[in-house]
Amino acid sequence: MTVLVTGATGHTGRHVVAGLKAAGVPVRVLVRDPAKAPEGVDVVQGDIADPGEAAEGVDAVYLLWPFFTADGIEKAVKPFKGKKIVYLSAMSAEDGGVWGDVEAAIEQVTDDWTFLRVTGLATNALAWVPRLGTGVVRAAHGQAKRSVVHERDVAEVAVKALTEDHVRQTYLVTGPESLTQAEQVRLIGEALGKPVRWEEQPPEEAKAELIPHLGAEFAAGAVDYWASLVEDPEPVSLDVARVTGHPARPFAEWAREHFS
Numbered sequence: 001m002t003v004l005v006t007g008a009t010g011h012t013g014r015h016v017v018a019g020l021k022a023a024g025v026p027v028r029v030l031v032r033d034p035a036k037a038p039e040g041v042d043v044v045q046g047d048i049a050d051p052g053e054a055a056e057g058v059d060a061v062y063l064l065w066p067f068f069t070a071d072g073i074e075k076a077v078k079p080f081k082g083k084k085i086v087y088l089s090a091m092s093a094e095d096g097g098v099w100g101d102v103e104a105a106i107e108q109v110t111d112d113w114t115f116l117r118v119t120g121l122a123t124n125a126l127a128w129v130p131r132l133g134t135g136v137v138r139a140a141h142g143q144a145k146r147s148v149v150h151e152r153d154v155a156e157v158a159v160k161a162l163t164e165d166h167v168r169q170t171y172l173v174t175g176p177e178s179l180t181q182a183e184q185v186r187l188i189g190e191a192l193g194k195p196v197r198w199e200e201q202p203p204e205e206a207k208a209e210l211i212p213h214l215g216a217e218f219a220a221g222a223v224d225y226w227a228s229l230v231e232d233p234e235p236v237s238l239d240v241a242r243v244t245g246h247p248a249r250p251f252a253e254w255a256r257e258h259f260s
């Protein structure tokens, strides 16, 4: 079988490529810039919104949908009709939204789907990098408790789903613990070998800062969601352990890998 990996230059996709190669599975990647493509794979230049020829001859796809709306999803998934689709989704898909709309579109084209519903990626913490040098991360809702997951764990679950029988399975893909955002910052400081502390930012200021990156609706949604996690933490799931055979990696390990 040949597997098409989208987002192959990104955080999860690069590990999906590595995991498939290690398993001896032929890989094709769909990239916007072939100069950034990983080594030792078939490279097709294109856009996720219009995969076209990249889908020809592949049996399965690791699919990311890196857009803020599901506009155009029907066209994007049509070339994968009847094929295996492993989609990097979000826990919020259960309430609809863009991730729910993408899942629904996938169900229309194939019965062989696996949805990896992530609570939050540990890589979200990279947004704090510009402030780490100051020793103070100023952001909203430091007491929000999240179960962020290491990108390697997401990728390992994806490789299992792509190479084994996980048909019509929806996995809740989380880290092994619920950690406040302030605790995440403290652990990054430990990995760096210098203290970093959280400074609480008023929610409206945080929304204004995020609008250029996420747009007004997603920026407000993100900050309001963190507010909700102060009282109502993200769940911790055992699906990573069930699928991969080992516990999900703790955030401290992620921090050491990225900052030591």
Ligand SMILES: NC(=O)c1ccc[n+]([C@@H]2O[C@H](COP(=O)([O-])OP(=O)(O)OC[C@H]3O[C@@H](n4cnc5c(N)ncnc54)[C@H](OP(=O)(O)O)[C@@H]3O)[C@@H](O)[C@H]2O)c1
Pocket: 006, 007, 008, 009, 010, 011, 012, 013, 030, 031, 032, 033, 036, 046, 047, 048, 049, 064, 065, 066, 067, 088, 089, 090, 091, 118, 119, 120, 121, 123, 124
């Ligand atoms: N952050 C979270 O907490 C969270 C939670 C749930 C789900 N998710 C999902 O996870 C996704 C991010 O996954 P990730 O962290 O593995 O990726 P990432 O590191 O954010 O990188 C995005 C990848 O998508 C590629 N890409 C972006 N737009 C593209 C386009 N129009 N055509 C082709 N390729 C395109 C990028 O390629 P280039 O190298 O060309 O830029 C890059 O490889 C999000 O889109 C979201 O749907 C995230």
